[in-house]
Amino acid sequence: MQYGICNLSIVPLREFPQDSSEMISQILYGEHFKVLEKRKKWSRIRLAFDTYEGWVDNKQYIEITKEDYASLNELKPEYSLDLVEVIQSENQLLTLVMGSSVHSSKYLNHNYDGKSISGKLGKSGLVETALNYLNAPYLWGGKTPFGIDCSGLTQMVYKVNGHALLRDASQQATQGDALSFIEESEPGDLAFFDNDEGNITHVGIIMKDNYIIHAHGKVRIDRLDHTGIYNSERRTHTHKLRVIKKII
Numbered sequence: 001m002q003y004g005i006c007n008l009s010i011v012p013l014r015e016f017p018q019d020s021s022e023m024i025s026q027i028l029y030g031e032h033f034k035v036l037e038k039r040k041k042w043s044r045i046r047l048a049f050d051t052y053e054g055w056v057d058n059k060q061y062i063e064i065t066k067e068d069y070a071s072l073n074e075l076k077p078e079y080s081l082d083l084v085e086v087i088q089s090e091n092q093l094l095t096l097v098m099g100s101s102v103h104s105s106k107y108l109n110h111n112y113d114g115k116s117i118s119g120k121l122g123k124s125g126l127v128e129t130a131l132n133y134l135n136a137p138y139l140w141g142g143k144t145p146f147g148i149d150c151s152g153l154t155q156m157v158y159k160v161n162g163h164a165l166l167r168d169a170s171q172q173a174t175q176g177d178a179l180s181f182i183e184e185s186e187p188g189d190l191a192f193f194d195n196d197e198g199n200i201t202h203v204g205i206i207m208k209d210n211y212i213i214h215a216h217g218k219v220r221i222d223r224l225d226h227t228g229i230y231n232s233e234r235r236t237h238t239h240k241l242r243v244i245k246k247i248i
Contacts, residue, residue, distance in 0.1 A: 026144065038058070080102050080114055099160050158247065212229060
């Protein structure tokens with residue numbers, strides 16, 4: 001088996017091995033992974049952080065050894081905390097976004113002077129982190145301030161604060177402990193919403209006073225009640241509440 005690390009700012013992870021395929025997620029600078037299958041132009045990978053799988057262009061990562069992959073797994077993560085920061089890597093400038101891995105290694109030789117964060121933090125900072133993404137446009141598969149989806153938002157917010165969430169909303173709904181009522185929730189807990197078929201398709205982060213921050217068209221703040229998310233601009237509920245989960 002081969003291994004790799006992302007040496008570019010933001011790399012698309014695609015469902016199939018072709019440029020026109022749907023982007024299902026993104027790989028940020030410093031993320032490492034296993035290479036499950038390698039073809040002439042594409043590799044199917046499994047990310048170390050959340051075990052998410054997809055296809056990446058072979059030109060958009062560098063190979064690392066099995067030993068270095070294992071060492072990275074043991075390393076205490078350090079993530080960029082600025083929404084956008086510029087680093088110097090091999091005498092070239094590279095733009096990083098919040099949540100990128102900025103620890104130095106023999107594969108990523110860079111000079112990072114921005115804000116960073118490491119270790120597990122309490123849930124008190126989750127909402128504050130989420131507010132950094134406010135008004136970021138919705139992008140299916142996105143994980144950055146330039147475009148993000150609902151589960152990308154929750155995953156990145158928890159990641160920066162030292163907690164691992166799975167990638168998709170339906171996967172995240174399997175984590176944590178269910179709460180019976182909204183009144184039991186605290187800021188930072190997750191609310192999940194389902195469609196008419198009963199499948200969980202949306203997630204947001206609960207704020208105080210029955211508000212929620214979530215990605216729907218853009219990262220926005222709406223009201224949350226026992227029915228679901230109420231959009232005051234449209235004067236209607238846009239999402240049907242399924243379950244509230246306490247992750248930390």
